[in-house]
Amino acid sequence: MILEHELPQGSKLYFDMSAKLKRDIESCAIKAFYENDYREIVTPSFAFLEHQGDMFNREIVRLSSENNHQIGLRYDTTLDAMRIVTKRIMRSSTHKKWFYIQPVFSYPTTEIHQIGAEYLGGESLSPVMCLGVSILQTLNLTPYLQISNMKIPLLCAKHSDVDIEVFALQNVGKLLQMEGYMADLVHIKTKQDLQKAILNAPAFLKEELERLLECASYCEYEKTIFSPLFFAPSPYYEDLFFRMFVGNSTLLQGGKYSVDEQFSCGFAIYTDEVVECLLS
Template sequence: MILEHEIPQGGKVYFGKSAKLKREFENNICKIFYNNGFEEILTPAFSFLQHQRDFSDRKIIRITSQNNQQIALRCDSTIDTIRIITKRLARSTGAKKWFYIQPVFSYPSNEIHQIGAECLSIKEFDNLLTIGIECITQLQIPSILQLSNIKIPMLCAKELKIDIKNLLSEEINTLLQYEFLAKLIAIQTIDDLKHFIPQAPAFLKNELEKLLAIAQKCNHNNIIITTIQEAPVNYYNDIIFRIFINNSTLLLGGKYKITNEASCGFGIYTDNIIDILQNKE
């Protein structure tokens, strides 16, 4: 029996104080984006299945259209945003920086509220990271900024002649038998990274120096470096960043390539932030 007050598991209800917190937060983020030259976009909740990708933590909700075409509820906003801008809007707008406020959905009935930003220019990465940090620090809650470079484990796997999936899934003790990997895994701070680079293998130095340069520019008082990190989403292919509290992710982003377009962006996990703001008050 389904009671009248029940909602499907994974659904979200915001009301009263929580709805007010959510609206105020979204309005503040909009101001930050507009002040930095972003345009807003809203993409359809439904898209053709061929335009979606399967993710390890999000299973696609599929339906069939009246023409017997496979359609899916949006499970990722980045893919649709980049595809629509490059394939549909490119001729009518020259804008390169976009943001959106919309949920994504995953099977069986999960609803995830997000705010996202996408830049169709890799040159905007430093500025984008600064904006992402500003979005979270204006909440005045302590957080940790984690920086990684996806190319580092890829280069390690190539050097050791093993599959990247095998490298990332190995037990830590297995990885520690390689001296350079043991030193890489031990890196946690900017100083650790700075001290390791002079003794790093030649095939890693360029990517390590790139990670260090980004870390030294960040205006955040609690930065950790993770050198062996799996890409959280399969289109990320370079520097990635994550802001979190305990085990709760507040923001996730980085450099990526979709439809051969080198871009960068991030997503803010609104539901997690509202939970934290409610507990704070």
């Protein structure tokens, strides 16, 4: 028996103070986006399964259309928004900066509220990252900012013949047992650490380490951590990457990516996590 007060597991309910905080977060983000020349996009909640990126992903909520086409509830807004902008909207608009405020869904009944920004063709991640940081600062939040470069662990895995899973699992003990340069990278935390490591880094890593350093040079944020060996498997983030977190909660993450050969950068604010953080 299902009681009247019960909600499906993973669904969200906001009321009173939590609903007000959710709306305040969205209003704060909207103000920042419009001030930085972003325009809003609202994508359909449903999409053809073949447009969902990984159509075999078991976390996609699936159903059939009236014509028996396979449909999925929106699982990832970045992929969906970029597909619609590049394949449909760019026929009538050349605008490159877009933002969205809408949930994504995963099987069986999980909904995640997001606020996101995408900059098509954006060559530098720095202004996008600084925008995300400033939104959370405006909300009086000061989480840690972790900056990484996914290309670095991929290069290390290739040149040292190490399984990339070692980096994905953040097996620090195993990494410290490897070649000298790897141990140096494990210990990097500050900008000074990174600058020092670049001087002694192998030639195949210097350029990517310098790109990591440059990424943060436009965003002076006290609680910044550099993690050159951080690797988070993603369907599109394979370059510079950043996230803001408190404890085990990720409040925001983003980076540079490529969708259908369109190089862009962006981020998503996890509204549910931010609300919980503000309430605690």
